[in-house]
Amino acid sequence: MSQKLTKSYIHVPVKTPFSGKSIGQRFNEVANQNPDKEMYVFYADKERKTFRQMQDESQQFAGGLLKLGLKKGDTLGVWGGNHYEWLLAYLASLQIGVITVNMRIDFPLSVQQEAIQKLGMKVVVLMRSPSDMCDRASQIIPELLTNSADNLNCQITPNLKYVINAGTNPCKGMIALTDFMEMGKGFDKSTVTKAIDQVDFDDPIGVIFTSSCRYALIMSFGGIGAQMGAVLPMIKSGTTIVVGPTYDAQLLANVIQDERVTGSTMLIHHLNDILNLPNFDDYDFSSFQACMSGGSIIPYSLRQRAAKITKHILLGYGATEGFAAMQSSTDPIEILHSTGYVPADGSEVKIIGDDGQILPVNEIGEICFRSQSLFLYYWGEEEKTAAVKKPNGWYHTGDLGTLDENGYLRVVGRKSERIIKEGINIAPGNLEKVFDEHPAVSNVMVVGVPDERTSEEVCACIR
Structure with missing residues (x-):
């Protein structure tokens, strides 16, 4: 940086101009240029997928979503571990403008149910593991045990119309992934292409839970993990290794x-x-x-x-x-x-x-x-x-x-x-740095806690 700053403001110019394309549109360009290159490797599951395979299979999945009636702006829940089906659903959805909601396995069932209700999910995809995913899902959606897959008619989550199951133990009310993919295979490919072309680069693609697990936020480019892991191959033709489901x-x-x-x-x-x-x-x-x-x-x-x-x-x-x-x-x-x-x-x-x-x-x-x-x-x-x-x-x-x-x-x-000592503001990070440099300290965290005697925030160290 040649010119020194005098006030605390900086703008860093973009080195690569924006393309004006959605991520899905960019992905299809990259896939056409690198059809035989590996896009994702699912190490624990012993699966490897090229760009062409992910392109064909994700558009087949997208066709299934369109056939079920989903459209741009609708929400799709993905619940489970890091398997091929997660990225398949994510890639299919972002191409046609359906908003993906990643629901982690370790979220409480009450949070999962609230998410389905609050975000108005029309479809939920269950991963192949853990083995009790169907049992967990039926606790949230009891109708999965009694109703048919084409007439779920949920009472607690009325917006939810379909549950797609990638595992081997589907309930009565679930659509098996193999059947769903066949549904998408027979869907008009030109309709999928048209849906991809209608997605704008400013359209949202994902909902990510904040650290509180309470309030979802919506983004047009995914969170940092999604950017570097799932999205990076789509725009830079790299290869992502998915370690395992957990x-x-x-x-x-x-x-x-x-x-x-x-x-x-x-x-x-x-x-x-x-x-x-x-x-x-x-x-x-x-x-x-x-x-x-x-x-x-x-x-x-x-x-x-x-x-x-x-x-x-x-x-x-x-x-x-x-x-x-x-x-x-x-x-x-x-x-x-x-x-x-x-x-x-x-x-x-x-x-x-x-x-x-x-x-x-x-x-x-x-x-x-x-x-x-x-x-x-x-x-x-x-x-x-x-x-x-x-x-x-x-x-x-x-x-x-x-x-x-x-x-x-x-x-x-x-x-x-912020710690206040005799009217002086003290940042915990500055204290942490000093403690961390001492050879006898292996780890340190500094927080401010209220002091009853002085009515100020004072330092508490944990190591």
């Missing part, structure tokens, strides 16, 4: 070695788990060039140990609501060993004070950003949307941070965790 450290290590993986997203505990495998020294991680992580600081001691796995550990900064910044392997060492980031291409970042005004550089305030990856809105929650996303497009993160004269963003804590 997280398993041993399986992850096997994938990196056997598939010669060059990069991945991992959290701190994933790195720790691999390093602590009893047979760690038996693995060959020489292909693994970079690991993208996030969520918290990577302790210096862990970075040193993780050099046995990968050359670079890079942190990304954002939220379920959007992606704002990331580290690069060319960043200075003091940036890589902190929560320091370069704002992402096409994004704007500013640091504001309590009065909403942009602060001078290096002053702590609330981090705000706007970018093309930002969520559109919270589903059915206008007030909650307005509280964090302003009419001019700025997302107020609730995080505290600074922007320095060189354009580096540093995250130092949360507004709600």
